[in-house]
């Protein structure tokens with residue numbers, strides 16, 4: 001078992017281990033001594049597998065537990081679901097000293113975090129991520145949100161959880177495509193700034209899930225501690241995401257997030273080499289590693305269309321857009337680019 005301390009505006013521990021779901025009650029009790037009222041939030045994919053176990057662990061620790069289950073998927077990450085969750089918290093009588101517990105992937109974590117950040121002007125939230133992406137990214141760092149019809153994550157708040165519990169055993173029930181998608185975010189940390197992680201990833205993920213996930217959490221912790229509110233170095237976490245979000249959008253979300261980020265990462269590496277800003281060994285290394293983890297590497301869209309879609313994204317600031325490029329194996333930097341040069345960037349990255 002590994003424990004990672006995140007020292008943000010509020011400090012908290014991320015625990016990563018194998019078969020530790022039953023520790024949820026004891027872990028939370030150490031932070032928020034019972035009795036308290038909890039709202040356990042999950043979706044209809046995860047709840048049948050794990051909600052009863054987690055509920056029992058929490059009740060055995062002395063909590064009163066209500067549950068709120070919604071339909072799995074990004075389509076549920078709406079203000080409607082948020083309002084229903086707020087109303088469920090109010091109907092259950094949760095007070096300022098009570099707590100929401102998110103059991104699920106990124107959608108569950110983001111919406112539960114936002115509901116907790118805003119219900120009664122803020123109650124505690126404990127995160128139990130069940131997807132690889134949520135373990136290595138969305139459950140840590142305090143970004144919470146819901147989508148609006150105009151775009152993803154347009155309404156949200158920074159609100160750190162009081163703790164995070166990652167049980168790598170639950171990854172065994174993830175659909176393969178969802179696991180592969182999360183691998184793109186794992187690989188991303190290596191190219192942002194963690195060369196030893198790239199070496200670790202040359203073995204099978206299954207050989208070392210706890211070490212690999214803990215290492216990603218440490219990498220995320222390092223940037224969040226430097227830039228909790230995402231005004232500088234935290235933007236490094238967007239490696240592959242400017243192109244990736246555009247590809248997701250252009251595909252009408254038939255290309256999943258991780259698959260799109262994989263393509264976006266490789267485009268950023270190829271463009272950076274073409275601009276003389278990156279060691280030429282990086283793209284070939286990336287391409288081999290992405291393929292090894294079953295991720296795509298070829299961009300199916302045209303550079304101008306990707307640039308247009310990217311410029312409607314919230315990461316744009318005025319007439320420049322901040323991109324992330326690798327500079328060497330295990331090193332990256334932010335690159336502010338004039339928006340009118342973005343199509344060329346993606347062309348240099350291999351898009352038509």
Ligand code: GLY
Pocket residue numbers: 137138140141143230234237238
């Ligand atoms: N997922 C990117 C971030 O937390 O900043």
